[in-house]
Amino acid sequence: MQEHANEPGRTSKMLTDVMEIGSRVQPFSRESRDKAARIRDARVVHSVCPYCAVGCSLNVYVKNGQVIDIEGNPDSFINHGTLCPKGSATFQYTINSSRLTKVLYRAPYSDHWETKTLDWAMGQIAQRVKKSRDETFVERLEDGREVNHTLGIASLGGATLDVEENYVIKKLFNAGLGIVSIENQARI
Amino acid sequence: MPGLGTTVGRGGATTSPQDLVNSDCILIMGSNMAEAHPVGFANVVKAKERGAKVIHVDPHFSRTSALANLYVPTRAGSDIVFLGAIIRYLLENNAYFHEYVANYTNAPMLIREDFQDTEDLDGLFSGYDQESKTYTDHSSWDYQRDENDNPLTDPTMQNPRCVLQIMRRHFARYTPEMVEAECGVPQESWLQVVQTLVENSGRERTGALCYAVGWTQQSKGVQIIRAGAIIQLLLGNIGRPGGGILALRGHASIQGSTDVPTLYxxxxxxxxxxxxxxxxxxxxxxxxxxxxxxxxxxxxxxxxxxxxxxxxxxxxxxxxxxxxxxxxxxxxxxxxxxxxxxxxxxxxxxxxLPKIIGDHSHINTSYDMLDGKVKGYFLLGQNPAAGSTNARMQRKALAQLDWMVVRDLYEVESATFWYKGPEEVDPRQIKTEVFLLPAAASTEKEGSFTNTQRLIQWRDKAVDPPGDARSDLWFIYDLGKRLKALYADSTEPKDQALRALTWDYDRAEPEPGSRLLDEPDAELVLKELNGFYVRKQDEEGNTNTYGFREAPHVPAFTALKNDGSTACGSWIYSGVYPEPGKNRAASRHSDGGTNLDWGFAWPANRRILYNRASADPEGKPWSERKKYIWWDEEQKKWTGKDIPDFPVDKAPDYRPDPKATGMDGISGTNPFIMKPDGRGWLYAPVGLKDGPLPTHYEAAESPVHNALYKQQSNPAAKFHKNRKDNRLASIGDPDYPVVITTYRLTEHHVSGPMTRWMPWLNALQPSLFAEISPELAAERQIVHGSWMVLKTPRGEIEARAMVTRRLQPLRIRGRVVHQIGLPFHWGFQGKSTGSIANDLTHSVLEPNVSIEEAKAFTCNVRPGRLS
Structure with missing residues (x-):
């Protein structure tokens, strides 16, 4: 009965019971015997649902470098393996043919996107930041008070991002560049 | 979250969804928990199965209402009348938890003689400046103080200047009759709510309160939360198992982005x-x-x-x-x-450090953008073109930028405003240069989310992101490196902050199995957040100096110093990563109890905040049934089922010297250690911009005049009255007679960038609809399933009509007021498209947090489609 070791217990017992009746010949095809959940032998990666703030734990199943399934983590005291419709659909959020995979660029007054390299875009963005910052940076108010800021650049978003990402956004933009309007969904 | 911060000390939920199973009563108001936080709501259902009473107060009947013992329909925007009447009932019927209130709240504190209440000034408190439309002088709101600056008190709570007596007068007009007239709630229903709350509080029993953006997104949202928190303090429900206030937050890490934070x-x-x-x-x-x-x-x-x-x-x-x-x-x-x-x-x-000079919040920044003051904009997983109120104004604002960077998984509305939209768009007229960069999904990067109960949970990375998609951590890190290079030779003073900025998150080793070679190390960032020793004495007494990478981690925020020997990116996160190899956010051990080894809850892994209050002033549990944290007389320390939220060896009988400072000034009976007096603030002597006590004002747009005071709406709210792009309906405007509220559906998320691209979810919830009562539908000849147009002074949208008894006409002061419910998940991008609900909403802002009022405004409806 070794080949049934990975079956869920109840099915395994049923199979065993059936096989012990009558003929010694197994009434199952090799295909039936070999049937197993897709996630068998997949690598399980622990994750957290990206939607609401309840924080349900996810098991992300990876095979051959591909995510093949995402389910609730039964060990979690938060969701005990359950997920809501959105959480259950996380797979399709990540594996989706509509996802952007290239940098798109729209020049001023242009009516279309152009595909660009990531390196080009990063270089351009850095230059835009420097230019706008240098043009709008205020070291002191008219009355002499030091403010060291720019109101010419702003940033929005963070509640869907990681804590670590939020931290470096605030660190670079605020402590490094002097941008003050750094905001997220918390006020929405 | 200054509503909670001002009242109890910290801007976060005091408890967790899982602790709701210990509740004897759960009041859900300003939230449709069953549909917006379904897995959290499972705990409510479990509590109900164990005998807890569940109450839902909401304008809109939902699955939360269906599973509640008691559902009370109410008028959107009238929350403080309903809650204020509960406060009045508790005070006038001596139905509050006397020992808790007398010892743990500021009820006995005396308030200054020159303080004037809304009772004295017809809806205003003292200190209001008519010219600037703000409270410019808060001094009269303060305590009376002795020569050591300590508050004067009356332990008997009889002095007419004490907080309890001021509250009695303040809430005197919040009567059951007023609830019936203003909320449209029959007195009997309201009374049933109060009695259920009272029956389920005290030594033996506890009740919890759950709220979400139904409260926060109002022009007096902070004061609604305050009113809820006051009720919980009066009932003795905070800091105890099954009690507390559960702020249900709406994004995976909205708590984290407030803690760290990305706020101005x-x-x-x-x-x-x-x-x-x-x-x-x-x-x-x-x-x-x-x-x-x-x-x-x-x-x-x-x-x-x-x-x-x-x-x-x-x-x-x-x-x-x-x-x-x-x-x-x-x-x-x-x-x-x-x-x-x-x-x-x-x-x-x-x-x-840059200094702020005004209100640089999201909406005000959008106005600055509209006025051409903002050159560049980063949108990092947020979609204001559909997701922010007055979305049409948002789209116009984006068109005034020089450049914009959008990072998302999909081509969201905000990235496409220059060629697409509900209004006609001519790209040749729009200068904004747009960089649209593909972002990694949550499964494609490592890092942590902080959830609604302040729990930091780490995610491991499953696979690389596709193509040129990268994590936002990579984006910011790479941008920082490029900018540091551009400014490397600068000698200008303005550039020295960037040159000095520490920026070293490269991986020590390449990431196994990844094709990406330059993805930064998120655990190094977590180490910086946790904090580390810059200098430390070793066991032999030698002082060692460390670089970031080899520096020992600090074990907790109690190790942080002001002499430059420690570094820490966010003190409340200290302890999450107390030593190398021990990332507590990544620990996953459920124990069936408090689960202290599953993730890490700030601060110091405490699961229920202010839990000193779970014991009586002498340090004994209020009851065996509600035992949680108590003083162990033998060991001389606080102990129990959670990490004590109190100095662990401070005895209950400790009394501070009148001249004591710091934590020495907090008595052994004061559970609210973040407050200077250690007490929960029923009355906020400082800290709020719209008054020390919750007061009912009508929403900025309302069908009725304020029945309680001459003052119509929150006197300190930011109306932006001078802006033509934020037009409001007048009070009782016959052109806009219908109250409208917006909400979420289970199957979609905010403006849809994370859901409307997914056929699975679109199949479940395919299109925008508006919920409308059969009475209003009949009046306007709107047929179930057909199209209808909704109109406000900001714009018009179309939606399918869902004619349903889930919305009931209410009788307000004898006249019928209709309400409409509108999900706000749609936009013009994605695989399921529809009108943008936020084209209807306005941008009047709450004074304390500059939040928008999307939960109560007025509109009109007609059958048909937009032409």
Missing amino acids: DLLAGYMPQPAEMLDAKPEAQHSPTATTWGERKDQHVHKRTQQTLQEYIDVAGMKLGWWSNVPSYIVSLLKAWYGDAATAENDWGYHW
């Missing part, structure tokens, strides 16, 4: 962003208390400058309570940011 007025761990306000009377309009704890002791904050670190500490810190530690936290933050360049001689680099 805060530094990490709820310290305020340094400010040099422009206005002559800036305290009222723009003080940085907005999202802070709001208990700034000095009410004349605005008169001070914050040019030096000491001046900042004088404003941000406090003499008494836990906030006396601000010097250690701010110096450690500056050491984390500026490293070796932060020295005692240069004030630890404090002068480099």
